[in-house]
Amino acid sequence: MGNGIHSIHPFVMFFYYLSIGFFAMFFNHPAFLLAGCLALAAVNLTHDRGTAMKQWMPVMVSMTLLIILVNPFINSRGTHIFFYFRGKQVTLEATLYGVVTSMSLLMVLLLFISLNIVLNGNKILYIFSRILPKTAFLIMLSIRFVPLLKRRLTEIQDVQRVKGMTIKQGTIRNRAKSGMSILQILLAWSLEEAIETADSMKARGYGTGKRSPYIPYRITKTDQNWLIYLAIFFIISVAGGFLGYGKIIIYPKLGTLHFYPLDWVVFTSCLAVMLFPVLVEGREQLKWNYSA
Amino acid sequence: MELFRLNDVTFSFPDAEHTVLQGVSLTIQEGEFVIIGGASGSGKTTLLKLLKQELQPTGELKGEILFRGKPLDEWDERMLIEQICYVFQDPDNQIVMDEVMQEIVFGLENLGYSNFEMRKRVAEMVHFFGVEAVLHEKPSELSGGQKQILNLLSVLLLKPRVLLLDEPTSQLDPVAAKELVLMLERLNKETGMTIVLVEHRLEELYAMADKVVFMEQGQLLYEGASRDVIEKMYHDQAAQFLPYIPAFARLYMEFEPLPRRESIPLTVKECKQWIGSDEMQANLPKNVKANRKDSAILLEMEDVHYQYKKQTPFVLKHFQMTIRKGEFFTLVGGNGSGKTTALRAGFGSIKPQRGKIRYNGRDLAKMKDAEWLDNIAYLPQNPRTYFLHQTIEEEMKSISSRLQIPDANMTIDKLLDTFRISHLRSRHPYDCSGGEIQKAALACMLLGQPDMLFIDEPTKGMDPISKQQLGELLTRLQQQGLTIFMVTHDIGFTARFAERCAMMFDGEIAAEGTPDELFKGNYFYTTAINRATRETKQAEVLTYEEAVATWSAPAII
Numbered sequence: 109m110g111n112g113i114h115s116i117h118p119f120v121m122f123f124y125y126l127s128i129g130f131f132a133m134f135f136n137h138p139a140f141l142l143a144g145c146l147a148l149a150a151v152n153l154t155h156d157r158g159t160a161m162k163q164w165m166p167v168m169v170s171m172t173l174l175i176i177l178v179n180p181f182i183n184s185r186g187t188h189i190f191f192y193f194r195g196k197q198v199t200l201e202a203t204l205y206g207v208v209t210s211m212s213l214l215m216v217l218l219l220f221i222s223l224n225i226v227l228n229g230n231k232i233l234y235i236f237s238r239i240l241p242k243t244a245f246l247i248m249l250s251i252r253f254v255p256l257l258k259r260r261l262t263e264i265q266d267v268q269r270v271k272g273m274t275i276k277q278g279t280i281r282n283r284a285k286s287g288m289s290i291l292q293i294l295l296a297w298s299l300e301e302a303i304e305t306a307d308s309m310k311a312r313g314y315g316t317g318k319r320s321p322y323i324p325y326r327i328t329k330t331d332q333n334w335l336i337y338l339a340i341f342f343i344i345s346v347a348g349g350f351l352g353y354g355k356i357i358i359y360p361k362l363g364t365l366h367f368y369p370l371d372w373v374v375f376t377s378c379l380a381v382m383l384f385p386v387l388v389e390g391r392e393q394l395k396w397n398y399s400a
Numbered sequence: 401m402e403l404f405r406l407n408d409v410t411f412s413f414p415d416a417e418h419t420v421l422q423g424v425s426l427t428i429q430e431g432e433f434v435i436i437g438g439a440s441g442s443g444k445t446t447l448l449k450l451l452k453q454e455l456q457p458t459g460e461l462k463g464e465i466l467f468r469g470k471p472l473d474e475w476d477e478r479m480l481i482e483q484i485c486y487v488f489q490d491p492d493n494q495i496v497m498d499e500v501m502q503e504i505v506f507g508l509e510n511l512g513y514s515n516f517e518m519r520k521r522v523a524e525m526v527h528f529f530g531v532e533a534v535l536h537e538k539p540s541e542l543s544g545g546q547k548q549i550l551n552l553l554s555v556l557l558l559k560p561r562v563l564l565l566d567e568p569t570s571q572l573d574p575v576a577a578k579e580l581v582l583m584l585e586r587l588n589k590e591t592g593m594t595i596v597l598v599e600h601r602l603e604e605l606y607a608m609a610d611k612v613v614f615m616e617q618g619q620l621l622y623e624g625a626s627r628d629v630i631e632k633m634y635h636d637q638a639a640q641f642l643p644y645i646p647a648f649a650r651l652y653m654e655f656e657p658l659p660r661r662e663s664i665p666l667t668v669k670e671c672k673q674w675i676g677s678d679e680m681q682a683n684l685p686k687n688v689k690a691n692r693k694d695s696a697i698l699l700e701m702e703d704v705h706y707q708y709k710k711q712t713p714f715v716l717k718h719f720q721m722t723i724r725k726g727e728f729f730t731l732v733g734g735n736g737s738g739k740t741t742a743l744r745a746g747f748g749s750i751k752p753q754r755g756k757i758r759y760n761g762r763d764l765a766k767m768k769d770a771e772w773l774d775n776i777a778y779l780p781q782n783p784r785t786y787f788l789h790q791t792i793e794e795e796m797k798s799i800s801s802r803l804q805i806p807d808a809n810m811t812i813d814k815l816l817d818t819f820r821i822s823h824l825r826s827r828h829p830y831d832c833s834g835g836e837i838q839k840a841a842l843a844c845m846l847l848g849q850p851d852m853l854f855i856d857e858p859t860k861g862m863d864p865i866s867k868q869q870l871g872e873l874l875t876r877l878q879q880q881g882l883t884i885f886m887v888t889h890d891i892g893f894t895a896r897f898a899e900r901c902a903m904m905f906d907g908e909i910a911a912e913g914t915p916d917e918l919f920k921g922n923y924f925y926t927t928a929i930n931r932a933t934r935e936t937k938q939a940e941v942l943t944y945e946e947a948v949a950t951w952s953a954p955a956i957i
Contacts, residue, residue, distance in 0.1 A: 229498065230502070248498050249496055252495065256540065260785075263781075266749045266780065267778060267780045267785045267786050270773055270777065272769075272802065277768065293785055296830070297785065304489075304494065305493050305494065305496060308486075308488055308496070309496055309506075311452060312485075312510055312558070313482075313507055313511045314510045317478075319510055320509055320512040321509055322509055322518050323515050324501060
C-alpha cells in the first residue's frame with residue numbers, strides 16, 4: 109500500500125481533494141489562490157518530484173496565459189479602464205478576473221494531477237463502491253477487459269496483415285474495410301471467450317445473493333486524527349469565507365485587496381488544509397531520519 | 401468415503417444426433433487424485449462440467465449423479481458452490497477483477513462472507529502459495545502460470561472438498577505447467593483435497609494419480625490405477641491411446657522380456673533404475689556437425705534489437721538467425737525469452753529499432769507489404785483469428801477469388817482431401833476442435849502457395865493424436881518444398897519433427913543445431929525419455945521412435 113501519503117485512507121484523501129476543489133471555487137482572493145497553487149505544486153513535488161506535473165506543464169502554462177490574455181478583451185465590465193481596444197474598454201477588473209479564474213482552474217488541474225497519483229485505479233473505485241456498488245463493480249469488470257482486448261487486437265492484426273488485410277497501408281477504402289473485418293473478428297472471438305468468463309463467475313457464486321464487498325482499507329488512529337485535523341481547518345476556512353474573508357469584490361468595481369487580521373487566520377487555516385500531504389510526508393521524513 | 405458416484409450417465413446436447421456421454425459409471429473417493437484423459441471431443445469436459453451443478457450444460461441427462469450420497473440438485477446451492485470448485489482451461493478468461501487481491505476474494509464476496517473471514521482466509525492461503533508480492537498487481541501483468549495459480553487460489557479460498565480442473569496447464573509453458581501440477585499434488589497430499597483433472601499432458605501425472613480414466617466417444621474405456629491402465633492399454637495396442645502412455649513406460653513394455661505390472665516405471669528415476677546405470681564412462685558429447693543444407697538463404701536477421709517501449713528492456717538483442725530454403729526451423733525457449741517477438745519480426749509485424757531483416761535477399765524495411773506478404777503464411781496460436789466467414793468453404797472461396805486462383809473449386813477440394821477435413825467444409829470455424837481449426841487454417845493458407853510458413857505454438861492445448869497428425873502434415877509440406885519457421889516450447893514435438901532448432905535465451909539465440917545436438921544431455925530442456933536414458937546401459941535417445949529404431953536387443957537386466 110506504500111507509505112507516506114499513499115498509506116492514508118482513501119476517504120481521508122477524498123475529503124482532502126473535495127475541500128481543495130471547494131476552496132478553488134469558493135475563494136477568489138488572488139493571494140489565497142496563488143498560495144493554493146503553490147501549495148499544490150509543493151504537494152505534487154512530494155509525490156514524484158514533479159514528474160507528472162512536468163508533463164502537464166505546457167497545458168497549464170498555455171491555459172493560464174490564454175485566459176489572462178483573452179478575458180480582458182472579450183469582457184469589458186469594470187470601472188478602472190486601461191485603454192480602448194477596437195472601441196471596447198479594457199479594464200483592470202476584467203484582467204484581474206482573468207487572473208483569478210486562471211489560477212482557480214490551475215488549482216483544479218493541479219488537484220487532479222495529484223489525485224491521479226494518490227487515488228489511482230482501485231482506490232477511487234473503492235470510494236465509489238461505497239456510494240455506487242454496482243456501477244463500481246461494472247467499471248472494474250470493464251477495466252479488466254481493456255488489456256485483454258488490446259492483446260487480442262494485436263494478435264488479429266498480425267494474422268490479418270499477413271492475409272493482406274491491414275489498416276496501415278493501402279487505399280482508405282480498403283483500410284476501412286479491413287478495420288471493420290478486424291473488429292468483427294475481435295467481437296466474435298471475445299464474445300465466444302466471454303462465455304467462459306461468465307461460467308467462471310457463476311462457478312464462484314456470482315448472483316446467488318447479496319455481495320459483501322471486501323474492504324481493503326481500514327481507518328487507523330492516524331487516519332482519524334488527520335480527518336479531524338482536516339475537518340477543523342476546513343470548517344474554519346469555510347466559516348471565514350462566508351463572513352467575506354478571503355474574497356474580493358471584482359465587479360462592478362474592484363474592492364480592496366487588503367488583508368485584515370482575520371484574513372490571516374482564514375489564510376493560515378486554508379494553508380493548513382492544502383499542505384496536508386506535505387505535512388504527512390514531512391512527518392514521515394522526520395521519523396525516518398531522527399527516530400531510533 | 402464416496403464423494404461422487406455416477407450411475408449410468410448418458411448425456412446429449414439438444415438437437416444433436418450423437419450422445420456426448422454414453423452410460424458412464426464412475427465413483428470418486430474422498431481424497432483421490434483422479435486424471436481423465438482422452439482425445440478432444442471424447443466428452444471429458446462435459447463429464448467434468450456435469451459434476452459442477454452451476455456449469456451443467458443444457459441437454460438431456462439420463463442416469464444419476466450423486467454427491468456424497470445425494471443427487472446434486474437436492475443439495476443446497478450455496479453449499480455446492482463452496483464444496484465443488486472448478487478451474488478452467490484459459491487462464492485469462494476466468495479473471496474478472498482488475499486487481500489480484502480483488503480477484504482472490506471475488507468468490508467470498510459473492511457468497512457474502514464477513515470481512516473478518518475474508519482476511520483470515522486470504523492471509524492463510526496467500527502465504528501457502530507465496531504470492532504476497534503480486535497481491536496489488538494487475539492480473540494482465542502476470543505470466544500465464546501466475547494467472548492460473550491466481551485462478552486456483554481464488555477458488556481454494558472457498559475451502560472446497562473437491563477441485564475440478566479442465567486442462568489447466570494446456571495454455572502454459574512446461575515449467576509453469578509443472579509448477580501448477582506440483583501445487584495440485586501438494587494440495588492433495590497435505591490437505592487431502594479430492595482432485596479431478598482433465599489433461600492431455602499425462603507423462604508426469606501417472607506417478608501422482610490414484611486413478612486414471614480414459615474416455616473415447618463418450619464412453620469410459622479404461623479406469624483404474626496408473627500401472628493397471630498402462631498395462632491394459634499396451635496389451636490392447638489401441639493405436640489411439642498409445643501416445644498417452646509415457647514414453648519410458650512404453651519402452652519398458654516393449655523391451656522388458658518379462659514385464660511386471662508392479663514395476664512399470666512411472667518416473668524418470670524408476671526408468672533409470674530399470675535400465676541400469678552405465679558403469680562405463682559416460683558417452684562424451686559428440687562433436688560431429690551434421691551436414692548442413694546449403695540451399696539459398698530465405699530469411700535472415702542480422703543484429704536485430706527490439707524493445708516494446710522505451711523504458712522496457714530489450715526483448716531481442718544482437719539477434720542473429722538464418723533460415724534456408726526448405727528447412728524446418730524451430731525456435732524454443734522459456735516464456736518471455738523473446739521467441740514470439742522474433743517470429744513477429746520475421747514477418748514484419750514489428751519493426752526492429754536496430755538491425756536488418758532480409759527476406760529472399762531484400763530488406764523488409766524497404767518493401768511494401770503487398771510485395772511479399774503473398775509469399776508467406778502465418779499460423780497463429782489461436783487460428784480462430786484467421787477466419788472471417790461463416791464456413792470454412794466460404795473462407796477458402798473468398799481467398800481464392802482474392803488471389804485469382806484458376807479452378808478454385810478443384811484446388812479447394814484437393815486441399816480439403818489431403819488434410820482430411822472434407823467433412824468440415826460447411827461448418828463454422830468456431831464449432832471445430834483445436835486440431836481441426838488449425839488444419840482448416842493451414843488449408844486456407846496453402847491456397848496461396850506460400851514459400852514460407854510461420855507458426856506460433858501450434859501444439860498448445862492439443863491432444864497427442866492431433867499433435868502427431870500435425871507433425872506428419874508439416875513434415876509432408878516441408879518435403880514438398882515449404883520452408884517452416886516454428887516457435888514452440890514443446891520439446892517432444894520439436895525433437896520428433898524439426899530439422900534444425902535453436903534455443904533462445906535473454907533475447908538472443910544461445911545455441912543452435914539439430915535436435916540431437918541441442919537437447920541431448922540437458923537436464924530440463926529435453927524430453928523425459930532423454931532424461932531417463934542418459935548415462936544408462938542403453939543409448940541415449942530423445943524420442944520413443946528413436947529408441948525403437950536404435951535399441952537393438954531388449955535391455956539386459
